[in-house]
Amino acid sequence: MSTAIAIVPLRNLCRVQKFLPLAASPPPWSLPLGRRTIYHGDYRRPGQTRDNRWPWQKINFDFSKGVEGIRKHFGLLKDEFVQRWKGPEGRPLLEIMLEQTRVLWDFRGPGSLENWIVSSDREIGGRSEAYLKLGRNSTTCLLYGTLCSVPPRDGETRYSGYCTMRSSQPKGSFDRKKHYDLSSFNTLHLRVRGDGRPWMINVGAETYFSHQKDDIYSYFLYTRGGPYWQDVKIPFSKFFLSSRGRIQDDQHSLWLDKVNTIGFTLGDKADGPFQLEIDFIGVCNDPAHNEDFAYEVYKRNPNV
Amino acid sequence: MNPYVIMILISSLGLGTTLTFASSHWLLAWMGLEINTLAILPLMAQQHHPRAVEATTKYFLTQATAAAMILFASTTNAWIMGQWDINQMSHPITTTLVMTALALKIGLAPMHFWLPEVLQGLELTTGLILSTWQKLAPFALIIQIAPNVNHSLLMTLGLLSTFIGGWGGLNQTQLRKIMAYSSIAHLGWMIIVLQTMPTLTLLALITYIFMTTSTFLMLKLNQTTKITTLSSAWTKTPLAATLLSLTLLSLGGLPPLTGFMPKWLILQELTKQHLPLTATIIAISALLSLYFYLRLCYAMTLTISPSTNNSSAPWRLKNTQSTLLLATSTVLATSLLPLTPTTLAMLL
Numbered sequence: 234m235s236t237a238i239a240i241v242p243l244r245n246l247c248r249v250q251k252f253l254p255l256a257a258s259p260p261p262w263s264l265p266l267g268r269r270t271i272y273h274g275d276y277r278r279p280g281q282t283r284d285n286r287w288p289w290q291k292i293n294f295d296f297s298k299g300v301e302g303i304r305k306h307f308g309l310l311k312d313e314f315v316q317r318w319k320g321p322e323g324r325p326l327l328e329i330m331l332e333q334t335r336v337l338w339d340f341r342g343p344g345s346l347e348n349w350i351v352s353s354d355r356e357i358g359g360r361s362e363a364y365l366k367l368g369r370n371s372t373t374c375l376l377y378g379t380l381c382s383v384p385p386r387d388g389e390t391r392y393s394g395y396c397t398m399r400s401s402q403p404k405g406s407f408d409r410k411k412h413y414d415l416s417s418f419n420t421l422h423l424r425v426r427g428d429g430r431p432w433m434i435n436v437g438a439e440t441y442f443s444h445q446k447d448d449i450y451s452y453f454l455y456t457r458g459g460p461y462w463q464d465v466k467i468p469f470s471k472f473f474l475s476s477r478g479r480i481q482d483d484q485h486s487l488w489l490d491k492v493n494t495i496g497f498t499l500g501d502k503a504d505g506p507f508q509l510e511i512d513f514i515g516v517c518n519d520p521a522h523n524e525d526f527a528y529e530v531y532k533r534n535p536n537v
Numbered sequence: 538m539n540p541y542v543i544m545i546l547i548s549s550l551g552l553g554t555t556l557t558f559a560s561s562h563w564l565l566a567w568m569g570l571e572i573n574t575l576a577i578l579p580l581m582a583q584q585h586h587p588r589a590v591e592a593t594t595k596y597f598l599t600q601a602t603a604a605a606m607i608l609f610a611s612t613t614n615a616w617i618m619g620q621w622d623i624n625q626m627s628h629p630i631t632t633t634l635v636m637t638a639l640a641l642k643i644g645l646a647p648m649h650f651w652l653p654e655v656l657q658g659l660e661l662t663t664g665l666i667l668s669t670w671q672k673l674a675p676f677a678l679i680i681q682i683a684p685n686v687n688h689s690l691l692m693t694l695g696l697l698s699t700f701i702g703g704w705g706g707l708n709q710t711q712l713r714k715i716m717a718y719s720s721i722a723h724l725g726w727m728i729i730v731l732q733t734m735p736t737l738t739l740l741a742l743i744t745y746i747f748m749t750t751s752t753f754l755m756l757k758l759n760q761t762t763k764i765t766t767l768s769s770a771w772t773k774t775p776l777a778a779t780l781l782s783l784t785l786l787s788l789g790g791l792p793p794l795t796g797f798m799p800k801w802l803i804l805q806e807l808t809k810q811h812l813p814l815t816a817t818i819i820a821i822s823a824l825l826s827l828y829f830y831l832r833l834c835y836a837m838t839l840t841i842s843p844s845t846n847n848s849s850a851p852w853r854l855k856n857t858q859s860t861l862l863l864a865t866s867t868v869l870a871t872s873l874l875p876l877t878p879t880t881l882a883m884l885l
Contacts, residue, residue, distance in 0.1 A: 317704075317707060317708055320708060321708040321709065321710050322708070326710075326764070326832060326836075329710060329764075329765075330764060330765050330768060330836060330840070414710065416710070416711070416763055416765075417710075417763070417765045440587065440591075441587070441590075441591035441594070441595075442587075442590075442591070442594075445587060448587070483585065485585065485586045485587070486586075488586070488588055490657070490711060530585075
């Protein structure tokens with residue numbers, strides 16, 4: 234009797250659930266068990282296809298990939314040591330002291346799109362689409378797609394309809410996080426050609442606490458939509474703090490010495506196609522701009 | 538902040554340090570250290586910015602860990618040796634543990650990783666208090682337990698700190714991080730001569746406090762926190778820019794400024810103790826620190842017009858900051874070298 238049970242493969246035990254009245258219930262290990270599983274990606278959003286493979290089936294082991302990885306990371310580590318002799322961030326100090334503009338992202342060549350992550354509300358079960366490709370002559374990037382603000386029918390989402398592209402965090406050797414040090418600059422300079430829609434620029438800075446992981450500094454980008462390019466200069470003092478889409482009461486200015494990501498979001502509740510063409514994203518120093526922060530910082534406990 | 542609250546916090550800071558100075562029992566000393574830690578936390582989080590709160594949290598966690606280790610070591614020592622006296626701590630395990638804990642408290646390498654990030658998140662005044670006042674109480678304990686600590690541990694801490702303080706500060710453009718690495722390097726110099734002549738440690742600490750006070754107050758006068766804005770400091774107060782460059786060179790240990798005195802005497806003492814290799818290594822590590830001090834002097838004084846810099850020249854408004862402490866500390870930081878014979882006579 235015991236041997237008969239032992240030879241039944243483990244997978245068959247799961248198949249027993251097919252005969253239960255709740256045939257669509259997921260296996261126990263994929264249920265949302267708590268906040269940790271949400272943070273660590275075990276939670277499955279509606280619309281996301283279920284990945285019911287066993288953990289050993291998800292392994293993608295490749296020896297040549299490993300060797301390439303070792304070569305890449307040790308190369309980056311060696312570069313970091315060598316760069317130290319040149320100056321901060323691998324450039325001479327004089328260059329850092331004198332620079333007044335810097336181009337952060339320049340869309341030339343197919344490799345430039347690898348650092349950008351495009352997503353839309355398809356992840357929560359919506360119907361918007363967003364794609365990113367290189368523009369004409371591989372000199373610009375084009376974010377295009379269709380917005381659809383019909384909310385997904387999961388019973389909990391009320392609003393939907395957004396598309397976004399976000400740069401990935403710069404990584405050093407062994408995938409350690411690096412940051413952009415933009416403290417010598419005070420203005421964001423973009424050259425874009427939009428479609429007349431109001432976009433939102435999101436700058437993500439480095440945070441420490443887990444409740445700050447969705448903290449983003451945002452500002453608006455009103456595009457003109459014409460065939461002419463638009464030069465947009467937004468001082469960093471204008472960026473306001475929001476977390477998970479909600480503007481915070483306790484505002485503070487963006488500290489530029491540890492900037493991680495920049496992104497563009499469209500969520501203007503107007504269904505239909507959209508496109509945004511970006512020539513470059515850079516930062517510059519505007520000596521005439523003296524503002525520290527554009528919004529009032531209210532003292533919340535004035536007696537302390 | 539409410540002046541009454543500031544008064545309570547600053548007097549608590551003073552109380553904590555005084556308590557540690559006056560204590561001969563480990564528990565009282567630990568209490569003084571804890572009072573110091575807790576009193577400075579509201580001062581650090583005064584600026585309601587997440588980075589300030591991050592700095593406060595990191596500071597609290599490291600200092601609490603160190604305090605817990607001190608308590609554990611002193612309790613273990615009391616269990617093994619049967620007494621709580623600070624200068625009677627002689628068991629090798631407990632002295633090593635206490636030394637490690639105190640090294641974490643002041644930011645000696647390899648327990649230095651918190652210092653640059655914490656200093657970067659603070660305002661200049663709070664950073665000054667952290668770099669100067671908060672080092673006094675742990676040093677009082679370090680000097681008392683020094684004869685019983687493993688010599689190799691002290692040498693390792695000292696050499697590693699001078700090297701890492703120099704290496705880490707090489708590519709910083711933020712002034713507070715540079716001051717953090719400068720602090721680490723100077724602490725290394727202080728620790729290395731601790732067992733042979735503790736009075737030199739005190740001398741190095743006192744001169745370091747003068748020089749750091751002067752530097753921080755000068756940076757506050759110019760409202761600069763980056764090298765790029767430092768380059769326009771000469772337009773605001775040319776004299777202050779000159780004095781700041783002299784203070785930085787003093788931090789680097791160049792004669793005829795004050796900073797040369799402790800370095801010279803420490804190297805002399807190490808040579809007398811037949812440790813020429815150690816002396817050579819720390820002297821060479823000091824060159825790394827000197828490189829970034831010189832770089833700051835270059836940015837400040839050698840980049841005037843017609844070369845452009847990308848920070849706008851500040852308005853020459855009447856300064857409301859009280860400069861008495863700045864003036865005193867700058868004079869002390871630059872012109873104490875002729876007092877070396879007197880210092881030697883007092884030491885010997």
